[in-house]
Amino acid sequence: MRVMMWIYALFILLTAEAWGTDTAVRNATFNLGSDANLTCSDKTWNETMYVIWKISLKNSKECRMSFSNDGQSEDLCNDSKSLRNSSKSRPYLHIPNFSNNDVGIYRCESAFKGGIENYEINVAITVRPTISAWLERENNKMVAVCTAERGKPAANISWSHTGNSPPVETLSESHGFFTAESRLDLTEGVDVKNLSCAVSHPYWTEEQILVPNPPKGLPTLWLYIFTGVAFVVLLTVILLFALNKIKWRRCQQSNTPPSKSAPTENVEEVEPYASYVQRVNSIYNSSADLFT
Numbered sequence: 632m633r634v635m636m637w638i639y640a641l642f643i644l645l646t647a648e649a650w651g652t653d654t655a656v657r658n659a660t661f662n663l664g665s666d667a668n669l670t671c672s673d674k675t676w677n678e679t680m681y682v683i684w685k686i687s688l689k690n691s692k693e694c695r696m697s698f699s700n701d702g703q704s705e706d707l708c709n710d711s712k713s714l715r716n717s718s719k720s721r722p723y724l725h726i727p728n729f730s731n732n733d734v735g736i737y738r739c740e741s742a743f744k745g746g747i748e749n750y751e752i753n754v755a756i757t758v759r760p761t762i763s764a765w766l767e768r769e770n771n772k773m774v775a776v777c778t779a780e781r782g783k784p785a786a787n788i789s790w791s792h793t794g795n796s797p798p799v800e801t802l803s804e805s806h807g808f809f810t811a812e813s814r815l816d817l818t819e820g821v822d823v824k825n826l827s828c829a830v831s832h833p834y835w836t837e838e839q840i841l842v843p844n845p846p847k848g849l850p851t852l853w854l855y856i857f858t859g860v861a862f863v864v865l866l867t868v869i870l871l872f873a874l875n876k877i878k879w880r881r882c883q884q885s886n887t888p889p890s891k892s893a894p895t896e897n898v899e900e901v902e903p904y905a906s907y908v909q910r911v912n913s914i915y916n917s918s919a920d921l922f923t
């Protein structure tokens with residue numbers, strides 16, 4: 632009889648303990664850069680005695696914030712997070728400009744007149760992928776490519792054409808980002824005119840529709856053409872300049888009569904030698920005079 636009583640008492644104690652510490656687990660995701668609001672329980676402020684948030688962030692930072700009825704609130708997080716009142720007078724945790732640094736586990740305890748509620752909220756981030764679509768040549772055939780780069784979580788891609796959709800390849804990147812890519816073979820009579828791909832991702836409520844651009848190689852082709860044209864123009868300019876210079880020189884030469892300028896130059900150059908010869912000649916002459 633006694634043993635039964637003890638077991639009963641233990642059972643009561645255990646269930647009571649379980650009720651008291653029962654933790655409800657929730658998931659929440661917020662977009663990068665958005666303002667996030669987390670509520671602990673549905674109880675309004677006038678029923679609540681206190682709310683304590685114990686935050687374990689993914690970057691291993693831990694801190695606590697509490698919000699009490701008697702005006703004793705504390706904030707040990709020292710960041711932009713704050714505890715606020717909603718329009719329905721429900722206390723909530725406000726996180727402005729949500730970023731990777733706010734990802735983690737947010738545990739809260741809400742005490743009200745009827746008891747205590749515990750919650751564990753796994754807070755994740757949604758990062759918008761960069762989306763693009765284009766046509767390209769691969770082994771002498773055209774393929775349409777649609778990508779959603781560096782998103783979180785991974786995006787899904789589907790094509791507008793009826794028929795088998797190609798598989799979506801998902802690459803895992805640094806910091807938990809994902810890049811999804813889908814390549815559609817255009818050899819099987821696919822109409823390129825109305826072709827588009829749809830990217831679905833939690834960041835957007837609706838699918839994003841993209842029309843593949845003409846081959847990606849075209850810009851480089853234009854670059855080659857532009858460089859070629861620029862080179863030809865430059866060559867032409869140089870050639871014209873050179874031709875002009877030759878013409879101008881010829882003009883100058885034919886305009887100035889050679890009879891005047893050429894001799895004066897020659898006289899100046901030859902004169903010293905001429906005078907020297909004259910002198911030698913005069914010495915020779917005088918000596919010759921002596922001997923004769």
Ligand SMILES: *[C@@H]1O[C@H](CO)[C@@H](O)[C@H](O)[C@H]1NC(C)=O
Nearest residue numbers: 655656657658659752753755
């Ligand atoms: C929360 O997310 C995890 C996976 O991230 C999932 O397994 C779990 O069922 C989710 N919980 C709720 C309550 O949605």
Ligand SMILES: *[C@@H]1O[C@H](CO)[C@@H](O)[C@H](O)[C@H]1NC(C)=O
Nearest residue numbers: 665666667668715716717725
């Ligand atoms: C969060 O609360 C603020 C007011 O403090 C409000 O401006 C904002 O829109 C709320 N954000 C969401 C996602 O409800």
Ligand SMILES: *[C@@H]1O[C@H](CO)[C@@H](O)[C@H](O)[C@H]1NC(C)=O
Nearest residue numbers: 675676677678679719720744
């Ligand atoms: C709390 O306030 C709401 C209205 O804001 C009211 O309806 C409710 O009765 C109040 N509860 C208590 C316990 O005062």
Ligand SMILES: *[C@@H]1O[C@H](CO)[C@@H](O)[C@H](O)[C@H]1NC(C)=O
Nearest residue numbers: 692693694695706707708709
């Ligand atoms: C916040 O600052 C207080 C003192 O001002 C300090 O005790 C506490 O450790 C700090 N918390 C964090 C998470 O840095």
Ligand SMILES: *[C@@H]1O[C@H](CO)[C@@H](O)[C@H](O)[C@H]1NC(C)=O
Nearest residue numbers: 676677698714715716717720
């Ligand atoms: C929240 O609102 C209630 C009344 O609406 C007020 O009594 C309480 O002081 C407010 N708390 C904070 C932290 O602003």
Ligand SMILES: *[C@@H]1O[C@H](CO)[C@@H](O)[C@H](O)[C@H]1NC(C)=O
Nearest residue numbers: 663664665727728729730731
């Ligand atoms: C949000 O944070 C990012 C860096 O994390 C910053 O570049 C940006 O200016 C912030 N935006 C606002 C509105 O504060």
Ligand SMILES: *[C@@H]1O[C@H](CO)[C@@H](O)[C@H](O)[C@H]1NC(C)=O
Nearest residue numbers: 785786787788789796799831
């Ligand atoms: C991606 O989309 C296709 C078709 O809309 C669907 O069958 C598939 O389940 C989706 N995959 C994921 C991971 O959501």
Ligand SMILES: *[C@@H]1O[C@H](CO)[C@@H](O)[C@H](O)[C@H]1NC(C)=O
Nearest residue numbers: 791792821822823824825826
């Ligand atoms: C392409 O789209 C236009 C209008 O969006 C439509 O009139 C036309 O029938 C479509 N062509 C094909 C082959 O689906």
